[in-house]
Amino acid sequence: MAEAGRSMVLWDIDRTLLYVGDIDRQVYRETFAEIVGRPAERLPTRGTGATMPLAIRSLLLHNGVPASEVSRLLPRMVELLPQRLAAHEEDLRKRGVLMPGAVSALKAVHEQTHCVSTVVTGNLKPNALLKLRAFGLDTSLDAEIGGYSSDDEHRPALVSIAQRRAQAKLRAGFTRSNTVIIGDSREDVRTGIDGGASIIGIASGKTTARELASAGADVVLDSLEDVPRLLEEITTVTSSKS
Numbered sequence: 001m002a003e004a005g006r007s008m009v010l011w012d013i014d015r016t017l018l019y020v021g022d023i024d025r026q027v028y029r030e031t032f033a034e035i036v037g038r039p040a041e042r043l044p045t046r047g048t049g050a051t052m053p054l055a056i057r058s059l060l061l062h063n064g065v066p067a068s069e070v071s072r073l074l075p076r077m078v079e080l081l082p083q084r085l086a087a088h089e090e091d092l093r094k095r096g097v098l099m100p101g102a103v104s105a106l107k108a109v110h111e112q113t114h115c116v117s118t119v120v121t122g123n124l125k126p127n128a129l130l131k132l133r134a135f136g137l138d139t140s141l142d143a144e145i146g147g148y149s150s151d152d153e154h155r156p157a158l159v160s161i162a163q164r165r166a167q168a169k170l171r172a173g174f175t176r177s178n179t180v181i182i183g184d185s186r187e188d189v190r191t192g193i194d195g196g197a198s199i200i201g202i203a204s205g206k207t208t209a210r211e212l213a214s215a216g217a218d219v220v221l222d223s224l225e226d227v228p229r230l231l232e233e234i235t236t237v238t239s240s241k242s
Helices: 023-036 052-062 067-086 089-095 102-110 125-134 157-170 186-195 209-215 227-237
Strands: 007-011 115-119 179-183 198-202 219-221
Touching (some): 007 227, 023 089, 052 067, 067 089, 157 179, 179 227, 198 227, 209 219, 219 227
Parallel strands (some): 007 179
């Protein structure tokens, strides 16, 4: 019998929990140069929330790689990208920063017995785990049941992937009514609307609180620092929809 009364909390990573600055962009540069054989002149736009496979596709096309070559080169770049990020693991710890309130918020949600806390992210799974471990955040999340761009380049599809994984592991049903995304971008909002989750927007990235609300976020907070408010809003949005 499925366990009743549980809620799934899907955390975005970049600019919601942590920020690694130019490290991701450096990794894109290194990967492009190795696979294509020349430097990239144009890099993916910052802070959009696009999945890594889509960002790589854009990187290739915007740097003059013929469309006919993209399907051949993209899988090679997807395979190499985590290796390149792993080489910067020490840089992640030294140059990356935690977003305000991230540690306390993650811990508090993790301690709620009715909450299942994991991630839905545009990162490839190995990249996501590297970032989370670099900051010690992995202990407050069940990364096994998350949704990653390794699973699907279409970000809204990652919600149902995480829900199915959680249901298989925990024998609890997860739907739009008891699933919430916590994220900082319009893409996080779109992921919830199209993928099947409520959205708590955090105005900690490049998207303003007004823009998050206009995009359709159910709730918008300035940061993760007000943990009691965050817990209250999680309870509200996962119990008010049918």
